[in-house]
Amino acid sequence: MRMNEKEANRLHVLKMIRRHEPVARTDLTRITGLAQATITAIVGDFVRLGYLAEEKAPLATGGRPRIALRLNPDAAYVVGALLAEDGTMLVEVANLRGDTLNRHVSPIAWRQTLDAYVAQMADIVRDGIARSAVDPAAIHSIGLALPALIDSESGIVNWFPAFPPDPIPLAAILQERLGLPVRIEHAADVIARAEHWFGDDLQMQDFSLLMLDLGMGFSRYVDGQVRAGAHGLNSELAHVKMVLDDGPACVCGARGCLTAFASVIGIVTRIAAIRGEARPRIKAVRGLFRDYARAALAGDGDARAIFDQGGRCLGLAVANHINVSDPARVMILVREPLLRELIAPAFDAALAANVLPPFAERVPVAFRAWTDAHSSRGAAALVLERLYRASGG
Numbered sequence: 001m002r003m004n005e006k007e008a009n010r011l012h013v014l015k016m017i018r019r020h021e022p023v024a025r026t027d028l029t030r031i032t033g034l035a036q037a038t039i040t041a042i043v044g045d046f047v048r049l050g051y052l053a054e055e056k057a058p059l060a061t062g063g064r065p066r067i068a069l070r071l072n073p074d075a076a077y078v079v080g081a082l083l084a085e086d087g088t089m090l091v092e093v094a095n096l097r098g099d100t101l102n103r104h105v106s107p108i109a110w111r112q113t114l115d116a117y118v119a120q121m122a123d124i125v126r127d128g129i130a131r132s133a134v135d136p137a138a139i140h141s142i143g144l145a146l147p148a149l150i151d152s153e154s155g156i157v158n159w160f161p162a163f164p165p166d167p168i169p170l171a172a173i174l175q176e177r178l179g180l181p182v183r184i185e186h187a188a189d190v191i192a193r194a195e196h197w198f199g200d201d202l203q204m205q206d207f208s209l210l211m212l213d214l215g216m217g218f219s220r221y222v223d224g225q226v227r228a229g230a231h232g233l234n235s236e237l238a239h240v241k242m243v244l245d246d247g248p249a250c251v252c253g254a255r256g257c258l259t260a261f262a263s264v265i266g267i268v269t270r271i272a273a274i275r276g277e278a279r280p281r282i283k284a285v286r287g288l289f290r291d292y293a294r295a296a297l298a299g300d301g302d303a304r305a306i307f308d309q310g311g312r313c314l315g316l317a318v319a320n321h322i323n324v325s326d327p328a329r330v331m332i333l334v335r336e337p338l339l340r341e342l343i344a345p346a347f348d349a350a351l352a353a354n355v356l357p358p359f360a361e362r363v364p365v366a367f368r369a370w371t372d373a374h375s376s377r378g379a380a381a382l383v384l385e386r387l388y389r390a391s392g393g
């Protein structure tokens with residue numbers, strides 16, 4: 001469900017104050033483009049809730065000091081957590097501004113039953129809160145990012161590759177264990193949200209983000225919000241098909257998906273098959289990937305061909321996305337530097353050959369290094385957005 005106009009205005013005002021503080025009410029009308037009466041009502045509510053503090057601040061231009069508004073960072077605390085594909089869970093405690101107060105990474109072991117797995121998640125979140133200086137009673141809510149097909153609005157995981165293919169009310173289960181509101185979202189949407197909130201280019205309103213690592217995630221940001229589909233589900237560029245007939249098997253059960261060609265797991269699985277080696281275990285994938293990448297750089301033609309094909313598939317998929325959606329820009333976050341280096345030539349060629357010229361002139365596409373810094377902050381932003389949007393009544 002998209003937010004209504006009132007919620008969107010509240011979120012916009014608080015984001016703008018966060019960016020420009022300290023800021024006078026009169027300047028907010030110019031900065032936000034909203035009417036004075038709207039600003040007055042929204043700001044009044046935030047002051048009542050304690051989210052905003054008023055202070056006398058001198059103007060940069062000199063003259064009489066004016067009342068300026070500032071976010072009160074300690075008005076609320078939230079937890080942002082990220083379940084990573086490599087068996088770790090990152091937990092961060094953040095304040096109302098989205099500043100990180102504490103961050104901790106724990107291993108999370110595979111468990112046979114979902115209940116046992118979620119119990120472990122709850123313990124890791126509790127431990128993360130205990131490691132911060134924040135009183136657990138002061139935590140407002142928890143945002144959790146995970147690599148699964150999710151209806152964020154209802155908190156239901158529709159497809160979590162490691163578990164049976166039934167819908168799982170994961171947010172409700174975790175909420176009951178922790179006694180706190182929990183919101184869940186696909187990891188790529190969370191990282192896109194972090195780019196929007198905390199990225200170098202502050203508050204980008206429209207972009208597409210592709211995360212490329214062991215698997216692949218994709219998020220579309222439109223009008224300053226994550227775009228969910230008509231059924232509330234996140235986008236899955238990973239499973240667009242790259243072939244008409246046969247292709248490598250994908251974790252989703254189909255064949256020829258983009259992720260089976262271009263992700264780290266996809267590339268490693270294909271090179272291992274060519275070499276007649278056993279299908280690698282997940283824990284061994286990253287190490288094997290680096291071995292294969294070095295072999296490709298040293299002149300191993302078979303390995304090089306698999307990387308080229310991965311780059312070509314990715315360039316084609318991104319070109320198709322641009323032709324369909326006309327995003328303001330596309331960012332591809334890559335965790336393994338050698339992956340970027342090895343797929344770049346074929347990617348560039350496929351992109352150039354397949355993006356329609358009017359889009360090619362307008363839509364920049366850039367690779368960026370992916371670090372953990374943004375991911376948990378995005379999960380914190382997920383629940384902060386809720387908090388910002390909700391009216392004090």
Ligand SMILES: [Zn+2]
Nearest residue numbers: 239250252257
């Ligand atoms: Zn697939």
